[in-house]
Structure formats: C-alpha cells, structure tokens
Amino acid sequence: MKLDAKIPTGPIQQKWDSHRFNLKLISPANKRKYHIIVVGTGLAGASAAASLGELGYDVTVLCIQDSPRRAHSIAAQGGINAATNYANDGDSVWRLFYDTVKGGDFRAREANVYRLAQVSANIIDQCVAQGVPFAREYGGLLEMRSFGGTQVSRTFYARGQTGQQLLLGAYQALMRQVEKGKVTVHPRREMLDLVMVNGQARGIIVRNLITGELETYAGHAVVLATGGYGNVYYLSTNAINSNETAIWRCYKKGAAFANPCFTQIHPTCIPVSGAYQSKLTLMSESLRNDGRVWVPKNKGDKRPPLEIPEAERDYYLERKYPSFGNLVPRDIASRNAKDVCDAGRGVGETGLAVYLDFAETIEREGVEYVKDKYGNLFDMYERITGENGYVTPMRIYPAIHYTMGGLWVDYDLMSTIPGLFVLGEANFSDHGANRLGASALMQGLADGYFIIPYTIGNYLATTAATATATDSAEFTQALQEVKSRVGRLLSIRGKRTPRDFHREIGRVMWDHVGMARNERSLKHAIEELRRIRSEFWQDLLVPADEDLNKNLEFAGRVADYVELGELLALDALQRKESCGGHFREESQTPEGEALRDDENFTYAAAWEFAGENAMPTLHKEPLTFEHVPLTQRSYK
Amino acid sequence: MSSDRMTLRLKIWRQTDANSPGKLVQYTLNDVSKHMSFLEMLDVLNEDLIRKGERPVEFDSDCREGICGTCGMVINGMAHGPLDGTTVCQLHMRHFQDGDTITIEPWRSRAFPILRDLVVDRGSFDRIIAAGGYVSVDTGGAPDANSVPISKISVDSAMDAAACIACGACVAACPNGSAALFTAAKITHLSHLPQGQVERRERALNMVAQMDAEGFGNCSNHGECEAVCPKNISIRVIARMRREYLRGLVVR
Numbered sequence A: 001m002k003l004d005a006k007i008p009t010g011p012i013q014q015k016w017d018s019h020r021f022n023l024k025l026i027s028p029a030n031k032r033k034y035h036i037i038v039v040g041t042g043l044a045g046a047s048a049a050a051s052l053g054e055l056g057y058d059v060t061v062l063c064i065q066d067s068p069r070r071a072h073s074i075a076a077q078g079g080i081n082a083a084t085n086y087a088n089d090g091d092s093v094w095r096l097f098y099d100t101v102k103g104g105d106f107r108a109r110e111a112n113v114y115r116l117a118q119v120s121a122n123i124i125d126q127c128v129a130q131g132v133p134f135a136r137e138y139g140g141l142l143e144m145r146s147f148g149g150t151q152v153s154r155t156f157y158a159r160g161q162t163g164q165q166l167l168l169g170a171y172q173a174l175m176r177q178v179e180k181g182k183v184t185v186h187p188r189r190e191m192l193d194l195v196m197v198n199g200q201a202r203g204i205i206v207r208n209l210i211t212g213e214l215e216t217y218a219g220h221a222v223v224l225a226t227g228g229y230g231n232v233y234y235l236s237t238n239a240i241n242s243n244e245t246a247i248w249r250c251y252k253k254g255a256a257f258a259n260p261c262f263t264q265i266h267p268t269c270i271p272v273s274g275a276y277q278s279k280l281t282l283m284s285e286s287l288r289n290d291g292r293v294w295v296p297k298n299k300g301d302k303r304p305p306l307e308i309p310e311a312e313r314d315y316y317l318e319r320k321y322p323s324f325g326n327l328v329p330r331d332i333a334s335r336n337a338k339d340v341c342d343a344g345r346g347v348g349e350t351g352l353a354v355y356l357d358f359a360e361t362i363e364r365e366g367v368e369y370v371k372d373k374y375g376n377l378f379d380m381y382e383r384i385t386g387e388n389g390y391v392t393p394m395r396i397y398p399a400i401h402y403t404m405g406g407l408w409v410d411y412d413l414m415s416t417i418p419g420l421f422v423l424g425e426a427n428f429s430d431h432g433a434n435r436l437g438a439s440a441l442m443q444g445l446a447d448g449y450f451i452i453p454y455t456i457g458n459y460l461a462t463t464a465a466t467a468t469a470t471d472s473a474e475f476t477q478a479l480q481e482v483k484s485r486v487g488r489l490l491s492i493r494g495k496r497t498p499r500d501f502h503r504e505i506g507r508v509m510w511d512h513v514g515m516a517r518n519e520r521s522l523k524h525a526i527e528e529l530r531r532i533r534s535e536f537w538q539d540l541l542v543p544a545d546e547d548l549n550k551n552l553e554f555a556g557r558v559a560d561y562v563e564l565g566e567l568l569a570l571d572a573l574q575r576k577e578s579c580g581g582h583f584r585e586e587s588q589t590p591e592g593e594a595l596r597d598d599e600n601f602t603y604a605a606a607w608e609f610a611g612e613n614a615m616p617t618l619h620k621e622p623l624t625f626e627h628v629p630l631t632q633r634s635y636k
Numbered sequence B: 001m002s003s004d005r006m007t008l009r010l011k012i013w014r015q016t017d018a019n020s021p022g023k024l025v026q027y028t029l030n031d032v033s034k035h036m037s038f039l040e041m042l043d044v045l046n047e048d049l050i051r052k053g054e055r056p057v058e059f060d061s062d063c064r065e066g067i068c069g070t071c072g073m074v075i076n077g078m079a080h081g082p083l084d085g086t087t088v089c090q091l092h093m094r095h096f097q098d099g100d101t102i103t104i105e106p107w108r109s110r111a112f113p114i115l116r117d118l119v120v121d122r123g124s125f126d127r128i129i130a131a132g133g134y135v136s137v138d139t140g141g142a143p144d145a146n147s148v149p150i151s152k153i154s155v156d157s158a159m160d161a162a163a164c165i166a167c168g169a170c171v172a173a174c175p176n177g178s179a180a181l182f183t184a185a186k187i188t189h190l191s192h193l194p195q196g197q198v199e200r201r202e203r204a205l206n207m208v209a210q211m212d213a214e215g216f217g218n219c220s221n222h223g224e225c226e227a228v229c230p231k232n233i234s235i236r237v238i239a240r241m242r243r244e245y246l247r248g249l250v251v252r
Helices: A012-022 A043-055 A093-103 A110-130 A162-179 A245-252 A285-289 A316-320 A330-342 A359-365 A367-385 A440-461 A473-491 A498-512 A519-539 A550-574 B038-051 B123-130 B152-162 B169-173 B180-191 B200-213 B224-228 B236-250
Strands: A035-039 A058-062 A183-186 A189-197 A200-208 A214-218 A221-224 A263-269 A292-296 A354-357 A394-403 A420-422 A603-608 A617-622 B005-014 B023-033 B101-105 B114-116
Touching (some): A012 A110, A043 A058, A043 A162, A043 A221, A043 A440, A110 A162, A162 A183, A162 A440, A162 B123, A189 A245, A189 A550, A200 A221, A214 A473, A221 A245, A221 A440, A245 A420, A263 A285, A263 A330, A316 A330, A330 A354, A359 A367, A420 A440, A473 A550, A498 A519, A498 A550, A519 A550, B023 B038, B123 B180, B123 B200, B169 B180, B169 B224, B180 B200, B180 B224, B180 B236
Parallel strands (some): A035 A058, A035 A221, A058 A183, A221 A420
Antiparallel strands (some): A189 A200, A200 A214, A292 A354, B005 B023
C-alpha cells in the first residue's frame, strides 16, 4: 500500500482553486449515468447526497435510523465555526486555519485544514439560504460567539440546537431531491460489507433492519459518512446506534485506518449512575466559565458537599493552572478529574465524579444571572440526576465524545480503496489529534457540500460508466460472507448478551486506553480484548429471530468493536508521545503536562489490515508544517 | 434492598407486525433503580428476557438525550409519559413509585403502521417534508449570509417552530390522529423567514395535501398535541398553518 495524499502543488492559498480547475468534469448530460451510493445521513452524508443529486447524479442513500433526519449530528449543541470576520475582530481564513492546526496539536494535514477554513464561510451562506434559523442581533444580522477558548467570535449557533438545525437544513435539501426523483432514500438499513470489483468500490451489502433480509446495492462509487467509533468505549455521548461497522468492514477490505488512538474526551458530562447506564449526556462546557471545579482535600471524605468547609476543598484546576483555571482545554480538565478520582478523592456514590460549583457565582451575580445563561443545562441536569444544581454543586465526569481518527483519505477524500470516499467524522482528515469546539459541524458540511461534489467527478470521469450487476460473482461472494457471519452470530446460543460483552469491552477501553495510557496498560488491554473476542464467539446469546432484532444488530457491532478496540490500543502503543487527546504517561513534562515528540511522531499512522489475527501493517504519512510553526501548548 | 429500588408491574404491548393482532403482556421487574431512565429500565427487562430465551420488547431509541426524535411510547395513556416537555429517553424512574403498574403502548395512528411491539413506521413524516418542507436552493451560489437582515423576533419565532423533532407524539396523542402540529411546525418555521417566502403558497398547499394523503386525521383543536410535545411547540403554529393554507388558496 502506498499512501499518496495527492496534495496539490503551489502556495497553500491557491491549492484548492488550482486543484478544482485541474479536476476532470463530467458533462451534465452524462451525470445521470453515474450511480453513487451514500451511506449515512448526518451532516456529511445528507449534504453530500443532496448536492450530488442536485448536480444530476443518480444517488442512493441508506441510513440506519428510521428517517435520515435522526442521524447523530442532530445532537450537537454548541455551534459551527466559520471565518467570516463578521465580528470585525480580526478573524480570517488564515487565523481559522492556524487555530485548527494548532488545536489539533500538529497532527493534521495543513492543506486539508486550509481548505476547510476557506470554504467555511460558504457553509454559513448556504445554511442561511436554506432557512436555518441562526441566532441574530436586533439589527437582523447574524450573531456570533466565542467558543472553546478562541479569541475571536466565529461560532454561529441556533440556541443550543445548532446541530439539529444544520442537519434539518441538509435533510430538507435531501428530501427535495427525493421529491425530484434524483435521490432514493432507504432508511433502517445497516451496511455490513463493501463490494469490490477489480479493486474498486462498486457496491455494498446491507441488512434491512425490518425484514432482516440482506440487500445488495451497486454503484460507481461509494461514499461513507457513517460517523465515528466512540461507542467502542460502550459509554459515550454518541447515540445508541452510532457505530463503526461500516468503516471497519471497509478497513478489512483494504481501506487504511488512520490514527485510531486519537479520541476526544469531554470534561463536563453527567456521571455514570449505575451498571444499567446506556449512554452519557454532555453538558455544554460553557458551564466552566462560571462554575468552579473541586473535590475534597482528603481522601474518602464522604460528607455532603455543603458540609465540607472551604478550607477542606481543593479547587485543583485553579491551584494547578492559575492563569487558565477552570477554563483549561478539554483534555487537561478531563485528565485532572481522572487523577483526583484515582487518588480516592472523587465524589458521589461511585466516587467517579467531581463537583462543578456555582455557589460563588450565585452569591456574586445572583441566581437569575446563572439561570439566564445556563438555565436549560441546569434543567437537563435535574431531569437526569434529580438534583438541583443551584442548591448543591453539580457532579460531572469526562466521557468519550468524538473520534478524530478514521479511515485514511487523500486530499480528494478518497480512501486507499479507489471509489470509496469517506466524509465527516468517519474520516481522519482535518482535526489532527484534537478537535476544536464547533469544528465538527464545519467539517461535515464542508466535506458534503463543497468538497465531494467536485472531487468525486474526477474519479468518475476516469471510471467506465458501465454498471456493475448485483448478481456478479463479487456480489454473490460478499453476500455469502455476510450471510454466514450473521448466521454465526445467531447460532452460538451461549449465555451472554451483546450488551454484556459491549459493557466489558467498554470497561477495558476506558480503564486502559482511556484518558491516560501507558505501555503496560495498553498491552494489558490488547490481551483482554483478545480474550473477550474469543469468549464472544463462544458464548454470545442473541434472540433467534432473523427479522427485526435489535440485539442481533448490536451483536454485529460488538463483534467489530472488540477488533477495533485492539487496533486503537495498538495505535496508542506505537505512538509513544502525548499529543492532543492521546496522553502517554511516559511522555510528559516535569509538571505532568503532555509532551509531544515532533522528531519521531510527526506523521499520520495509517494501518492496513493484514488478515485475521495478523499484525496490521503500519504506514506513515509524514506531516510537514510549513505555515504553522510547531510549538508546545502551555496553560500554566 | 435499598430505598431507591422498586418493583414494577409492566403491561407492554406486544405485536409481531402490522397485520397481526397485538396484546398487552404483563411482566414484573424487580430491583429497578430510581436513577435509571425509562429506556434503561426497558433495557434491563430485555436483558432478562433474552437470558430466559424470550423475545425482547423491541423499541426504537437513538440519541437518548431528547433531540433525535427516535424514541416514543405511550406510558399510562400519555405520549412520552408524565413529565412535561420531556421525551421518554429523558424520563427517569424517580417519577414512579414502588409497586406501580405501568402500561406501555406504541404510537397508535393509521399513518404509523406498527412494525413490531413499540416500533412504528413514521415514513409518512418524511413524505410530508418531501412535499415542500424546504427552500429550493441548490448548493453553491447562495448570497452572503448577512445580505438579508432578519428581525430577531422573526428568527426566534422560526426557531420555536423549527425545534420540532418529528417524534410523532402529537399524532399519538390526538384523538383524530392528526399530524397538524408536525406539518404546521415546518410551515411556520419557513413562513417566518424571508428565504421561505418565494414558495410559501405551494409549500402550504402541498404539505397539507400530503398530510391528508397519508391518512392522518383532521385537527379539531383538542390541543392534546401541544400538551405532550416534548419541545413545547405551541398549537399557535396550527392557526398559522391554516392562514398559510387559506392564503395559498386565495393568493396567486
């Protein structure tokens, strides 16, 4: 396998423009002869499918939910970044580019990030034209806010439901193409394999989640927009059905998987309350603007928070990071919460939580001030925990939130399999080792609205327009493989449910491949995952029904999670530096902060599947930083 | 057993598919924690059923944070259960008492065929949106986002309606099985914005026609939809839809 990122030559500002000119075009009359399969209908998938339909391609869209409108992009709260400089505060394409490369801890591709910043303003234009109700000032112009510690106001938002409104904009554009007959949508379908013909992606096998039948779809290209793999940790802020199976199946068909160890943990989630917990809920980290994080000074202090006197509290973020205090970046806030809990100073029934206390702000500014700013979050907290955050401090704990890693793609967003394109969180492209707040929505829509419509044409122009028949030998074989795999899951008839295995995998991942990793913990995790994997295939119990059977769906995903978890740990093991969301305990400064190793690790790690139970092959895409000088972060 | 543990009697609707008759089946569930969400309580029940070799209760859910609109069931006669402005995934068991009997049924409407147990087909909602719930702009060529100022009042009103999550509780709660709140929410959202003006007439006529074609009932102002809406969408949007529809009939 040879990794060729195909980054255009020339100055960074002109790469995308000159590349667009060099891309081959398909005449309007011929576009309808090309059939494109889009899997997933989040921001990336829905925007891509709608835009490709508008161009005249014949598009088939599949999604796992009962409607394309329910993809998990819908849950994004905060906002979407764009370099419009409407705020007149010094923002520019260059600054957004710079912030994103730096925020990604210098593990992203400069050329891709620059392009992302370049098209960011077009996204806002497009969404407004669709009727997305972004927040506005009294004069009628768009309102922006500063988000995630940036010094400019470049984040556009629609109350706390930005993801919802952007997704509905893309979904509506998609449904318009459905009405026009350009796009066909098949909901409640799960992709279970990729079909390749002559080394090119030419179709997929899906399971109809209502009837249980396996269906085949053929096309000239396959676009994956199936999201991230955060649920490998079992508990995350992802949706219940968010899963990795589509990208994992493609990995096993030869698509390189890049930087799986780059996972993001969000510090302000509502803690786990018991073994039955099915997911974690995130609260906007804007809470840290006015809330103070603390734990008792003394180990095992189980008094209720209000009975712990001021002198016996440790406001550890303020103590350790006097200049940033409670506003240190996500990874630092998360890691410190873990440290104090590991030291036996965690709070709540489980001891896996820290306090987020608004008492001082309420005393200084009044309770109305807090209600105005964060009322909806306090309501949400009370709905879930039954506790009143105005009276007793909230309890928070970090949770897995986003995965920066994903299938490796070149500048055209094509994976190492020709004809397989990967968009949004499912690819690895733009966020490096750490994603900035409000940048996920930007990337998903940039990929779907403004990149894939150009780059896919270049690929298709070099492909024969002849259709692949779904009764070809390649389809028959792939179908047979999927059928036997599903049959195998059903036939084990053991004692443990898919959820039970998933929970165990999640615990191993969280404890040993979580917020802090070291060689010993990673090796231990790999051993544990191998053990779970073999137990899974011997002791799985799923209901026997071959039609609508959600536990059978879960089982297939869990079978893939245990494998993906191992690759994640393997990647974390080879990356002996700390960077972004990846903290290796062996690589830290004397003060205990993350220490990058640019000399040895300035590359994207792309893994190639080498067969079941074989060590995958590591390929390195070197990263060069010509425009943003490599620097270490400091928040002291 | 500590005090936050409960025993519940559950009566759950079981049905194989749209063409088979269904029935309420009774289950007893012990050791339910008050901190569980309602869906987690059902997860626990299902784990028990699987281990016993029985078919689990199928129900839809996804984000489990009240925004995707996937989950929905009628709990003791109330769509999404007893808590105001809350989807069933955010309803927690502390709102129930030890020894309670809880009846759980799917959304019931001619236009939402039952697929299994509590899982229904809401494809009719997608077809209503496809009939006109959008602004016809292709990607590219959009004018600068700040070129058309929109008053804060307009955009706030648009956002109030746009908050709809298409869960279908409005339909389930309506004695007529009407989708008026859902359809009106989208018509209202776009009618408040300058971008929505060009197609305003066709949008109202076509979406209402599709709503009728799907077999939803008519609205007769019961207001049940507003009472159960997890996003607190006001019934005023239905009044606005009627005006938009009339306007569409009259204005050329």
